[in-house]
Amino acid sequence: MINKERFEELFNQRLIKDISEEQIDIVLSGQYGKALELLRDAEATSLFPALVGPPGVGKTILCRYFASLRAQENKKKTFNWLTMDESIKPSHFIGSFDPAITLKKGFVLEAFNPGPLLNAMLEGGTFLANEINRATEYSQNTLLEPLEEASISIPHLGRIKADNEFFFICAMNPEELSGTHRLSEALKDRIKIWIKLTYPDKSTELDIIRINLPEHFIIEESELELIYSIIKETRHNKIDIDVPASIRAGIAIAKMLGRKRLLEKEKKAEEKESVYVYLSEIVKHVLLGSIKPKPGVKVENIIENIIHKTLGG
Ligand SMILES: Nc1ncnc2c1ncn2[C@@H]1O[C@H](COP(=O)(O)OP(=O)(O)O)[C@@H](O)[C@H]1O
Ligand SMILES: [Mg+2]
Incomplete structure (x- = not known):
């Protein structure tokens, strides 16, 4: 096992501080250029998009690239993402209280570890909900308030308003593929731009x-x-x-x-x-x-x- 000092040194060396610094080798011909344009249109009109396509067609790389463009244009904006399955709970999006600190000090801000969705809402970054239709309806419902009201309620702490630049994207495999839940109707209704990706030309x-x-x-x-x-x-x-x-x-x-x-x-x-x-x-x-x-x-x-x-x- 590496010792603590070595761990910290390596960690800091390798920390990606900003998605705008990340080099992403992407091909933008064919469907990808069009999809990127649609993402930009969705962003400009504050409509939330979904990328739909089978595994390995480039949904994630396109989102990362889009997020990096946003970050370059609008410094300090982050990219957070979460890949879902049945075991994902709302606390995985929002964050949770550290048990040790909570025991000592109660449900205070200091004891709270923010999750990726909350981070994106606070910083005005891009949040990608990957494989969103694999999450249970209960967890999908966590997204209704952020998408509808641009706010989120955190148990014990209160409700926060998202930064104006907060942007949400979701990605999923086509629903007929086995092993996936359906996207809840309530959530579907809040996603307004549907972008299909398939195997490229x-x-x-x-x-x-x-x-x-x-x-x-x-x-x-x-x-x-x-x-x-x-x-x-x-x-x-x-x-x-x-x-x-x-x-x-x-x-x-x-x-x-x-x-x-x-x-x-x-x-x-x-x-x-x-x-x-x-x-x-x-x-x-x-x-x-x-x-x-x-x-x-x-x-x-x-x-x-x-x-x-x-x-x-
Ligand atoms: N437009 C693209 N340009 C460059 N690489 C791509 C592109 N689309 C897909 N890839 C590559 O194909 C692989 C799968 O892409 P990924 O975004 O992970 O797919 P998905 O999220 O749809 O499963 C990755 O190795 C990625 O680098
Ligand atoms: Mg992916």
């Missing part, structure tokens, strides 16, 4: 893979095309596949291939493995956990078929 997705590759990893265009065709295949086969490969899977395959290529840089052309050999190996390891088959379908069989179809062999 080919050139955008290839740009995203490129931007996410370490600089020294060189992958040829024809190889990128192959990777895309593999990923795309998982999105076509709706009979066997419940959740197809996301952008993350393509990035992972490209990184693994990039590394293989780097390792054999010194080799003569005839000693180099063919991309088909490399990819069929890499694809097995990446897709195994990147696609969710329909019940009763074996993921290994799906992968075999995809490899056969796109890489031959």
Whole structure:
């Protein structure tokens, strides 16, 4: 275990003080530019937006980028977010009393640790409620007052008014995906701009893979095309596949291939493995956990078929 001093030193070194300082490599072509524009419109009109799309289509990165733009334009504005599931309680948004201090001093301000929503409301930052439809209705209801009245009631302490710049975004997977609750009607009614994100068009997705590759990893265009065709295949086969490969899977395959290529840089052309050999190996390891088959379908069989179809062999 690291000692306390070392912990503090490392922590302070790595602390991200301001989202505006964070470098976010984002591709803004295709749907992303339009979605960003809609977020800006929503902000300008004080209408709260939702980003809706399957996992890994870029909802979080878009929010972070949007928040960083706001922070740059409007110094000192923060970005807070919370990813929800059934176990999220209102205190996770708002904050809670420290038991030790409360025991000594009672329910006083000093004993209160603010949560991410309260922080965003106080500072006028951006708050992202990620996977909001996974939260129970009880927890979703915590958001009604902030969205409707721009205020929030804190038990024992009182009600605070949000800074004028406070902005709320939520993100969710489409509701038909299993394992998610529905968005409560009351909350739905307060979210006014619905932005759908889906798997990007080919050139955008290839740009995203490129931007996410370490600089020294060189992958040829024809190889990128192959990777895309593999990923795309998982999105076509709706009979066997419940959740197809996301952008993350393509990035992972490209990184693994990039590394293989780097390792054999010194080799003569005839000693180099063919991309088909490399990819069929890499694809097995990446897709195994990147696609969710329909019940009763074996993921290994799906992968075999995809490899056969796109890489031959
Ligand atoms: N427009 C984009 N530009 C750059 N990278 C992107 C873009 N969209 C998605 N990505 C990358 O794809 C991955 C998934 O994005 P993320 O925002 O986490 O998706 P989601 O929140 O929808 O699950 C991340 O590694 C992210 O860096
Ligand atoms: Mg996300």
